[in-house]
Structures are given as C-alpha cells and as structure tokens.
Amino acid sequence: VSIYGLEVLERSECERLLETQRVGRVGLCGDEPAILPVVYAMHNGDVVFRTAPGAKLIAALLDQVVVFEVDDYDVERHAGWSVNVVGSATEIVHPAELAKADTLGLQPWAGSARDRFVRVVADRVSGRRIVQPA
C-alpha cells in the first residue's frame, strides 16, 4: 500500500526498524506540546527509555498516551522512513523490572541524574517509507 509516495509499512517491518536506532523522540501533548529526544531500547516489544524528573516523567506518572517516533533518512538520496509507537507511558517501578531495564544499555548521555525508567507500551505501531523512483 502506498499513499502519496509513501509506502505503509507492516508492523513486523516497523518492529525491525525500531531495533535499528538508538535515539527516538517522545511527543507530549498538553498545555505546551513538545517533542523530546530520548535514548531508548526495545524490551519485550515495548519502548524503554531513561529520563530525569521532568515533563517526560510526569507524563509517564500520569499514564498518558504518548507518541514515540524514530526515523532515518538520507538527504542526498531523498530516502527515509519513520515509525510511530502510540501507547500509554508508565514509570517502571517494580524492582525486578528495574533491574532488567538497567541491563538494556541505556547509559545516560547527559549526566547521571537521569535514573528513572519509562515504558511506552506499543499498543499501536505504524510506519512509512519513501518509495524510491523505479
């Protein structure tokens, strides 16, 4: 399926692409919309990232539905794809789950205070890729 030159990706392909990146972006609605980059990993099909106390963590604590995005593109070739994951964000607080999250290689890039873990449940996964001219 293709719409306006964009191929609609199967969920399995989206899941494969989600494993290829290290940095994604979390979108927050609310009074002031924001898109914030995060270092993430996939775990049991869901998105896990570290954060410091702040907007992202507040969203998680409130069980908000958030959108998480990854993409990759090539400016020269006009190639690229993007994947969106939409689901509720929750803080990981169970000790066994926290211990597991700590093994996902999510060392913080910016300071060591980023010690809370958030999971975005992959309720809805969608993706699109630019169709290259034949």
Next chain:
Amino acid sequence: VSIYGLEVLERSECERLLETQRVGRVGLCGDEPAILPVVYAMHNGDVVFRTAPGAKLIAALLDQVVVFEVDDYDVERHAGWSVNVVGSATEIVHPAELAKADTLGLQPWAGSARDRFVRVVADRVSGRRIVQPA
C-alpha cells in the same frame, strides 16, 4: 543555564540551529498523536514545509498549535541538541506567499502530489544541548 546535564539554549542559537537541518518533525495532538517527518525551510523566522492532503494539512487548516522539532546527535560522542518551535500552523494560500514558498528549495522527496505549503509560526522557540564532560 543547565538542567540535568542539558544546556538551555538561547533563542538566537536555536534560530541558528534551525537553519542547519533539512528534515524536521511535526507533532500532532488530537485523537491519535503522531510525529511526522517533513522537509522544511525557514522563512522570515517561521517554519515552512510542503505536504499532501492528510493529517498535517488538516491540522494546518484548523489553525491548530503544533510543535515542530529538529535535532542532531552523534551516537559515538554522546553529543546532541534539539530545538522545538511551537505555534499555530496555517496553510499558505496567498498567491505571492505561495510563489515565495515555491523558491525555498522544498522539492518533495516522495511524489509530486505534495503541493500544499504549511507555515508554523515560531511563537515559542526552545532548545537544549547535551553538556559535554569537561
């Protein structure tokens, strides 16, 4: 000013960084939140991108407040920055403005049907950069 290892950027630095990228992302709230990559250019301090009829254009037509994001990062060096622009999105319909928008180098990457132009007014601009260890 730095918060949790992130330097809060001045508006002038955000505006400089906005000129350095070609691809950004538009965040849409509403029933189904989404983050969609777009090819963009800056014009008179605002964000301009092309789109096809769809969620992004609908948002524009409804004068919604949207968030536009650009970032750049280096996985090896753990370096990076991001900028958010928040403001109302409107379709560019005035002939003179359309003619100008057509000169911004926004050739579509995915098919030629992407022939509508949207402006996001840069009401609020914010940015952060990862502070590198000394």
